[in-house]
Amino acid sequence: MLIFNRYFAIIAFLFVSLRGIDFRHSKVMAVPDLSFMPHVYTGLDILEQMDFSPISGKTIAVFCNQTSLNKNGRHILDVLKERDDVDVHIIFTPQYGLFGDQVSKTKMLGKVEKDPNTGARIVNLLDRFVKPPKWAIRDVDLILVDIQDTGVRYSTYMTTLTKIMEVASELHKPVIVLDRPNPIRGDRVDGPVVRTAYQSFEGYHLVPIRHGLTIGEYALMVNEMGWVKDLKRAELTIIPMANWKRSSWSDENDLPEAPLGPGITDVESCLAYCGMNLLKGTNLNAGHGTTKPYFRAGAPWIAGKVFYNKLKDLNLPGIRLKHIQYTPHLQNADGSIPLYYQEKCSGIEFEITDREVFDPIATATSIMILAFQLYPRQFQWIHDDYIHKLFGSNLLTTFAAQGKTPKYLPPQWMHDVIRFNTFRQKFLLYE
DSSP states (O other), rough: HHHHHHSSSOOOOOOOOTTTTOSSSEEOOOOOOOOSSSSSOHHHHHHHHTTTTTTEEEEEEEEEEOBOOOOOOOEEEEHHHHHTTTTEEEEETTTTOOOOTOOOOOETTTTTOOTTOOOOOOEEEEOOOSSHHHHHHOOSSSEEEEOOSSSTTTSSSHHHHHHHHHHHHHOOOEEEEEOOTTTTSOOOOBBBOOGGOOOOOTBBBBBBBBBBOHHHHHHHHHHHHTTTTTTTTEEEEEEOOOOOOOOOOGGGGGGOOSSBBBBBBBHHHHHHHHHHHHGGBBTTTOOOSSSSTTTTEEEEOOOHHHHHHHTTTOOTTEEEEEEEEEEOOSSSSOOOOOTTTTTOOOEEEEEEEETTTOOHHHHHHHHHHHHHHTTTTTBBBOOHHHHHHHSSSHHHHHHHTTTGGGGSGGGHHHHHHHHHHHHHGGGOOOO
């Protein structure tokens, strides 16, 4: 298995910087040269360096959440509040809202949620609306996007951004994306590409689970390829970062960090989420309802240390395993009740000892396949084979049913990784 654990850090490709060069349907803005500075600057930082000239004198909609911080840790809405020449008319938020699972700082006026800083109405683009209602952007000059993605396919942020681009193209409203780093490196690609039969809101585009793109590169790819809807294209501009390297992890960029979503509080939890979120398609608890979401797997029907020993025998790289018993007792951040709430579970917990070699998808699929094989009467693929939408195909369930050793599964998507890594090269903006 070790032969394949690093194949997702695939062939190094040479390419020139695309900053300041127009694509066929999109534009990457030329930005100030900050290479003499030792820090990474996000698209928001660059916009501030440009004295907000691309949005000066405009009425705008802003798509953001708790991650939209500048280098000094100030939120984009706080920064824009100080600009007399920018009118924030409406705020779009993704799944989990404006401040995620943090304490809400918004206020309700009747049934309308508003931001107290700007007075702008807040529209969540998952709870009530799947895409922006036309009335929300009809009166704006442009849509400004500043949000940190996870680098993982099944977070819904890129799907929501695609829906924004769809409506923007219909109403001829420009979209400006302020780029941010891929938190789990931009030179790593892993996992199967979604098959069209299994596309969903958590697998909207035909990309691997770990895609290795920044939010700006992803938006550029979607727009250039006509993936918005029916070959529509938005008037898209990317304001790129300065000094970001593809080989860096988010905690190496000297940038303030905010939780990317419930339970995704740092780079290691994001990396674990990349694989362990697949357990949502099973009747295994993945640590939800505890202080270790995405680092545990268990159920009341898992007995003793058999499961732990079988998993340990696989010698999965980059982790240290231990057998545990735990009881989920905390509500999930979205208010839902975790699986096996207040029931005693037996299973495993792992810690990442070397994130350079840790393979999150191989780890998660090994856990599911072993549970399927050891507990065939108790283990279930739940919610009408929801696992197919998360994984992107029926390969995982088919492989498990064949009774094969888990280590033989990752090579099955190597071809997907190689093809996608080659395909994405023309949209990469950083070395």
